[in-house]
Amino acid sequence: MTRQRRTTRPSASRRGALVTTALAVALTAGIGAATARPVGAFDVGGAIEVExxxxGGPAVFGDPVTPELDAGRGGRYQAFERNAAIYWHSEAGAHQVGGSIRDKWGALGWENGKLGYPVTGELVTPGGxxxxxxxxxxxxxxSLGTDSHQVGGAIRDKWGALxxxxxxxxxxxxxEAPSANNGRYNLFTGGAVYWSPRTGAHAVWGAIRDDWVRAGAxxxxxxYPTGEEYDYEGGKAQxxxxxxxxxxP
Structure with missing residues (x-):
């Protein structure tokens, strides 16, 4: 007597779950992928193509002048005609940087300098x-009157708070530049922010700054300043x- 092998068919709900899982895997594999396409002499693809x-595409960047290339610390980049490039890194994403801002970033060491990779594209300043x-x-x-300058750390935080x-x-x-006793500072159109390890970052401006500078800053x-300017007996003090x-007055 031949013994018939028993087979178990998945239930309808189980079959539905298997199909759903397979579809999810297929969709996940394609998330964020962009098919490379030729733009001028080189292909543009992946996250760089998305950015x-x-x-703005060719109207903003022009055509690529390099293929996609390796960048520092495992990143990638591609350069374009109009003094612009798109840099990608797994921790920062893909972002455009161009013009005078790109020139300043390059002077400070590109992605291998203290600024690292861009985490935004070039944006319009809301306050000017x-x-x-x-x-x-x-x-x-x-800005047109100031050119491009770097600001960071506690000084940027103070500037932002103001x-x-x-x-x-x-x-x-x-x-940002070094100052006495391991301090740092940035000058701004309306004053300065000075930081030191003992005092933190504080702004100084106007007539009080003028007196401070005359006294040797x-x-x-x-x-160093230890706080911000405040109202005092009908005037100001710091x-x-x-x-x-x-x-x-």
């Missing part, structure tokens, strides 16, 4: 007629490591 199209990119390690801001380029400080007019008897500077 290329999002940011300018442009900016944020990077992993800071930002670069450009209104960014739309606040009293305006746009940066220097990159951070190298003089007042040292505290420093070495004392207080007051202003009366």
């Amino acid at each position: 290329y199209d999002r940011a 007629p300018g442009r900016f990119n944020h990077f992993q390690g800071g930002s670069i801001y450009w 209104g960014w380029e739309g606040g009293a400080l305006g746009f940066p007019i220097t990159d 951070e190298n003089g008897r007042y040292g 505290d420093f490591q070495g004392g207080r500077i007051t202003w009366l």
Whole structure:
């Protein structure tokens, strides 16, 4: 007698689950993928193609002047005709950087410098007629009257808390630079932000800044600012490591 092998067929609900799972796997495999296409002499594809199209395509970038190439720390990039490039990294995504901002970023070491990879494309500043990119390690801001300058860390945080380029400080007019006793500073159109390990980051501007600079700034008897300017006896005052500077109208 031949024994018949028993087979078990999946239920309708089980079959539906298997089909759904297979479909989900197939869809997931294609998420974010863009088929490379020729643009001029080179192909543009993947996440760089997505950013290329999002940011304006040939009208903004022109044609590519390189193929997609390796960049620092496992990234990729492609350069385009109009002094622009798109950089991609797994921790930052794909973002466009161009013009004067790109030139400044390059002068500071590209993706291998302190700024790292861009984490935004080039954007319009909401508080004034300018442009900016944020990077992993800071930002670069450009305006017609100031050109492009880097700002980062606690100084950028203080500047942001005071209104960014739309606040009293305006746009940066220097990159972040070293100052006395391991400090750092940026100058802005409307003042300055100084940071030191002992005092943190504080803004100084106007007549109080003028008096502070005449007294030697951070190298003089007042040292670094320890707080922001405040109302005082009908005028203004600001505290420093070495004392207080007051202003009366």
